[in-house]
Amino acid sequence: MANVLEVRELSKQYKKGVYASEKVSFSIGEGEIFALIGPNGAGKTTTIRMIATLLKATEGDAVVAGHSIITDPAGVRESITYLPDEAGAYKTMTGKQYLEFMAGIFAPDKEQAKIYIQRATDICGLGDRLGDKIGSYSRGMIRKLLLSRAVMSHPKLAILDEPTSGLDIINALEIRRMIKDLAREYKMSFLLSSHNMLEIEFVSDRVGIIAKGHLLEVGRPDELKEKHGVKNLEEVFERVVKDNEICISPEERA
Secondary structure, three states: OOEEEEEEEEEEEEEOOEEEEEEEEEEEEOOOEEEEEOOOOOOHHHHHHHHOOOOOOOEEEEEEOOEEOOOOHHHHHHHEEEEOOOOOOOOOOEHHHHHHHHHHHHOOOHHHHHHHHHHHHHHHOOHHHHHOEHHHOOHHHHHHHHHHHHHOOOOOEEEEEOOOOOOOHHHHHHHHHHHHHHHHHHOOEEEEEOOOHHHHHHHOOEEEEEEOOEEEEEEOHHHHHHHHOOOOHHHHHHHHHHHOOOOOOHHHOO
């Protein structure tokens, strides 16, 4: 399986001796769902934003579908989509208008825009509600709309930060199933960040645990549970962090 993402000793130093992320290395294969988890201030968001070319790396590199974030950031941006936790949509537009507007931005021509719109319409599953204004949508409906917009172009890598934050159980399950279906059906790769360990166990093929800017463990959820002799990923997380004597100061948070 070819790697869609290769992160090579990626680092971000904000001031001398203080790293938000230091020499982080991992890879994501085609159609793989990889979760990056860690406590608040661990360096997750910093790492993700460097990969998404929103932050400039101090050292190292990340290569997405053959494009380096250092030497070819434009190529990286053409190969990814990034959906942050705080993303929103235009509440005065209908869902259909929003998808048409976004397709017009990202599609190279009108014919491709039609394909993008139909694809997003099928993925979001909102049906007739796409004719209603987004201001009338629930948080779950908005998240489905945003996710369908994010993947309408079939990116090589979809980066999702807290994809189900604030959603009820039913909507969260639907979003997780959407992600798994996209990975399986379209061989789309995902990089996720979440504090929900149940979600990570359900949706992820592999997990990376990061704390104090260092990637401490990488493996399948079942491998990590067996290695540490525990029953769930929360306990793996707790053990890895405590065993490495992680203590994060406010200055090191990112």
